[in-house]
Amino acid sequence: MSLLAVSCCLALLVGQAFGAGYHEDIGIPEASRIRLKEAQRASERISGGVASDYGDNPYLAGILITLRSGQLSVCSGTLLSTWRVLTAAQCWYDGYNVGRKAEVRQGLVELFNAFRFDVARVTMHPGYNPISLLNDLAIMQVDSGFWSNNKMMIPVFLPGLYETNTYAGVDARVSGYGKTSDYDQLNPNTQQHALTVKVMGPWECYWSMARRPADSSKVMCTPGSVLWGTCGADLGGPLVVPNFNATGSHLLIGVISIQSPFGCTSSFATGYTRVSEYVDWILNH
Template sequence: MQIRSVLVSLLIVIQGRSIASLDLGHAVDGRIAGGDLAVVNQFPYQVGLSIEEPNDLFSWCGASLISDRYLLTAAHCVEKAVAITYYLGGVQRLEPRQLIRTTNPEVNLHPGWNCETLENDIAVLRLPEDATFCDSIRPIRLPGISSSHLSYDYVPAIASGWGRINDESAVLSNTLRYVVRFVESNEDCRFSYSNIQQSNICMDTTSGKSTCHGDSGGPLVFEDRTLNTDVLIGITSYGKKSGCTKGYPSVFTRVTAYLDWIGEVSGVVYA
């Protein structure tokens, strides 16, 4: 399988402020820059979310399909959602293979979610109808419970999304993009962010290739050659507000820290 990476964009307002204005030790929302263009069927688990919030506010995030009815995304993307349009199976952002809209979204925020610190930045979404599986729409495998101890330090991983392609860009990418970078240890990541928890996983971006604004909620994936499949190991959470091409690590929610909770909410569990 070809190793890959992506862009996902996000502009989300929290209590009247863009999340990019939150300090968090100079940390902000997830993003991807300097990536490559995805091809058709390369990321069949990638979902785009157009999110409506109160007062006619709108935002864009990414998500990962984990079954025919459930997705994982970042809690900060959907905590105020009053309607969500799901874009499944497309490479062009607004040309999905399947489009699903709900004005009553079923959003399961992690009970420990903290919007000030971004701890436990994970949510499970339930689609109002089944995803129609095809070459363009397939779920991503979660890590097995038996492998929940793995750190994934220093392995290559793939991030993807429709986020901005650089700090100067004011718009989302129309085409799905991806980047391939190495997972950075949490110990090293704490040199950039003092608030890194065991429930975080970080990606090295020293080449200027990174997640960027609008990539929040999107996938970080490891190609597990033992299982001969891709495995979802992270959910795009935040980065430095000084810019996504400055070489600071990107921070993700570590999926292995939440496998029991994901299973309880969605029924999706791997041994």
């Protein structure tokens, strides 16, 4: 998820590994791998996560992006309403590749077998920077609404305006379509995976990521481990507080943005765009 003689070249490569270049490095090969393994009844999900049953992550969306190069890439996203999905801006433009069209897959645990909803419009945050990953958010509007009576299609609940809670120490649930390990093997399951992790405090978050965030106030983290971590196609997926305040609603607090370039289980923290910093922008779109 380094020699002085070639420092200029390495700086460029490190920039691509840490920031821009998601589609060529991860998204495109992940789309091909997931399609193949679903055909072979395989699983490729969050590393160390638990296989999800129907309805476990009703807000989780799969996103297939056809790039201008014609190649297919993959991300995850979160249902905001019956018409809109929130994801990472990297999924549409990673600094090198830009999307030509996209579709949301929802309603089943299998990415390529789920119901298809074509994306009519993509709105990236105007302050998004593909190198620093600052303001790494995009909203996708589908051209036909999700089915409100389907228990696999339930939008998340957003934090209130001006929310100041850091959620440090809170148990949260991360879910997505990324692979189950750096060296994942074929197995008979083909489901979404999810994992319960504890939200880190701001200071611990800053020092635990493989790359320091451009603005730590707009990023939150969950710890990495040699046993678990977010992988590849999890990018853009949700970090939620399930059954928030015993309301039965899933509170969206983060969107997967900064993953370790050294692997899913490299023990570096996963960085999320902190949703509470962007509620006003989200509601306006």
